[in-house]
Amino acid sequence: MITNLVLVKILTTVSLVFGLSWVAERVDTRLAGILSGMPLGSLLVLVFVGHEFGPEFTAISALYGIPSLAGTLVFAGVYYLSTRNRHTLSPLFGTLIALPCYLVIAYLLSQFSFTLVTGLLLAIICIVISARLFAHIPEERVTQRVRLTFKHLCFRAGMAAFFVAIITGNADLIGPEWSGLLIGFPITFLPFLLIIHITYSHLHAHTVIRNFPVGLGGLISYLALVNLTVMSVGINLAILLGLLGSLAYLALIGYMFNRRNRKTA
Numbered sequence: 001m002i003t004n005l006v007l008v009k010i011l012t013t014v015s016l017v018f019g020l021s022w023v024a025e026r027v028d029t030r031l032a033g034i035l036s037g038m039p040l041g042s043l044l045v046l047v048f049v050g051h052e053f054g055p056e057f058t059a060i061s062a063l064y065g066i067p068s069l070a071g072t073l074v075f076a077g078v079y080y081l082s083t084r085n086r087h088t089l090s091p092l093f094g095t096l097i098a099l100p101c102y103l104v105i106a107y108l109l110s111q112f113s114f115t116l117v118t119g120l121l122l123a124i125i126c127i128v129i130s131a132r133l134f135a136h137i138p139e140e141r142v143t144q145r146v147r148l149t150f151k152h153l154c155f156r157a158g159m160a161a162f163f164v165a166i167i168t169g170n171a172d173l174i175g176p177e178w179s180g181l182l183i184g185f186p187i188t189f190l191p192f193l194l195i196i197h198i199t200y201s202h203l204h205a206h207t208v209i210r211n212f213p214v215g216l217g218g219l220i221s222y223l224a225l226v227n228l229t230v231m232s233v234g235i236n237l238a239i240l241l242g243l244l245g246s247l248a249y250l251a252l253i254g255y256m257f258n259r260r261n262r263k264t265a
Helices: 002-026 029-035 041-053 055-065 069-081 090-110 116-134 150-168 171-184 189-199 202-233 235-264
Strands: none
Touching: 002 029, 002 189, 029 202, 029 235, 041 055, 041 202, 041 235, 055 116, 055 202, 055 235, 069 090, 069 116, 069 189, 069 202, 090 189, 116 202, 189 202, 202 235
């Protein structure tokens, strides 16, 4: 049973990371950056955590997942600052520098008690500030796709699978508050970012980072709706409502982007 659960987690995460990579390479790197901020990793976390530990654990985890986005944005910013050169090992250096920064923020947040209002306020302020700070990052699109070989596929699958059990496999040990704070852990964003960085360049990875804060509104919608509804409607329906909320946000963002493009055309 445990082996089957781990296999499902790995296959699901690998599929999400592959999907983001496909969007970045064949559709638009900017869109992939926005989608990477949607509830992909958190969806996995709450599905598995919810069914293993129940609605109350899920509600608290969803609540503390909202302020945890401050740590995710710090991670993205530090990764950008530490990978502005073309050094071969910059993806490794960026990860080794950014991850401890994320954990420090998560620890600091764990010293406070949050309500839905205070959690939302902190997350929204951090998103607005990050969006403004990242706005100067130049955008680079994928013009020549790398042909995927078996080695490339194994690398991408292994990169995604490596991070999948970090939170879901230890939720019972760290409790609902820390499970929530670690929802912001870039469980799909980090392997996706590394894949784009290593396969193409730091400029393509930075394009993903530039557009990342915009997508986090969908994650906030998802977590808030799960927190508000899971105790009354159950885990499955709460997660469905959260997903519908995040999709509505994505549709709104798409409408605003199309309207802006028509005005500038």
